[in-house]
Amino acid sequence: MLLGMFILCLNLPSSVYAEDYGSEYHEYEYDETELYNELAAMNPGDMTTKVHALQTVVITAYSFNFTVDVYSLLGQLINDFTFDTSQDVFNWYAINFGSGDNGDDSGDNPEPPDDPCAEAKKLTAALNEALAKQEVQDQLNALKGFKNSSNEHGFIITKDATGYHVSDIIPGTANNVNLPGDPNVVFIAHEHTLNASAAPSSTDIYGLGGHNASFEGNIIIYGDDMYLLSVTDQAKYDSFVLKSNQKGYYDKDASNGWKKETKIDDEFGEFVGEFSKLNPGSDATYPTQQYLMDRFNMGLTLQKWSGTDNAFYPEELNVEENDDTGSSTTLGGGGNVIKSKYKKIEVNKKDCPD
């Protein structure tokens, strides 16, 4: 009964093991015993700790290509777990996870990062520190040399006690590149082909998970431009990944990386439509992925590199909504159309004070 209620509260999918999420960048082999030992080492006895432990398992399952049966682990954890029946399970879940009902994960009022400029400065310093080593600079320049390639390429930058190091440049396919996992990784760098978009893919987003604290982000080269996708709010990112798994949003084989029929895919299509209506011919994918990052409170920030002052600046999505939206009207040519939700959609560089 207790196990049943616990699973009901979490609303976990029937299986989260052996998933391949994020494996584009990771080839670690975690075994079940190792993971269980990690969880068991956490402070036992209270429900919050155990569920956080379980949440960690689920999130980790996204990022590492390992096989683990979450229900088996849960069963083992429950054995040494004392449930306080004075607690209201649903209130407890709401307090700890924000909704308690596994409800809408998209925010009508997405919360911006606390200080995107401060984050940009931190990341600028981190990359410039790495670029101070000639080997890193050379490898990044070599990667830029593939900007006209029809396949993606990439490498990783690591840091240990002896300083920064780079992997070889690894060729991929038209849509992705498999890069080696490394506990010392600081940056992942890869390029997007010119017939795609500068926008981070869903795989780029999921690939941000499962790294050590030293990890700064995912560099994307597109033409002559350089971007950096990074996690700026770990709790929000973890929450998004968890809920995304529950709702089955990720589909690396889908043309936009989001599973058809789901809410996030529907919002992708709607926003592409709104943007294309206002900006015909422009790349709609870039602002749309940025919109989804905000809309679904992913805890991410996208920065663009300025070669003029060797610094990252946050990219901001600026939208103006129409006052009267959502109703239908009739065009002169006949037929109903839905009114545009927006009258302006732009992506701008955020001005940051020196």
Added chain:
Amino acid sequence: MKKLIILLFVTVSYTNVKAQDLHSYADTANYLIHQIENKKNLYVGQPLSVLLDSLKIDPVRSIAGAGMRKEDFGKDLRLYFNWERDFERKHFIIIEFNSVPEYTTLFPVFYPAIGQGGTLQSILLVYRPLIVKDVFVKDYTNDEPVNPDVHY
């Protein structure tokens, strides 16, 4: 433990009440799931017109599917059966095609002028003869409870 049993009972009861209150919505959802998606074999390999002519409810708008590349534009077509903006209240199906006209042909059909969307009729005129590759229906499993007094 007693409290847990009560909570479980309340949860089960709530689920039953929700199903009854969403009668009209559930009917549409069931129709799209069982009569369209589950019988997709009737439509796959046929021109879209076969599916359109068999629909018991009329689509009210459509948007083009899009991906990470321009060449993905319009490879699938989304047909909406109401004007709702909230995902939890929408009814839609997604139709994939074996091949579609090029981006430069399709884009002006969906967006003929700045700030203007193409009409449903003009869009369907292009897609009616195209051969259906697959049919999907919206994922209803994550719908939120809605106002039972609203029927759509």
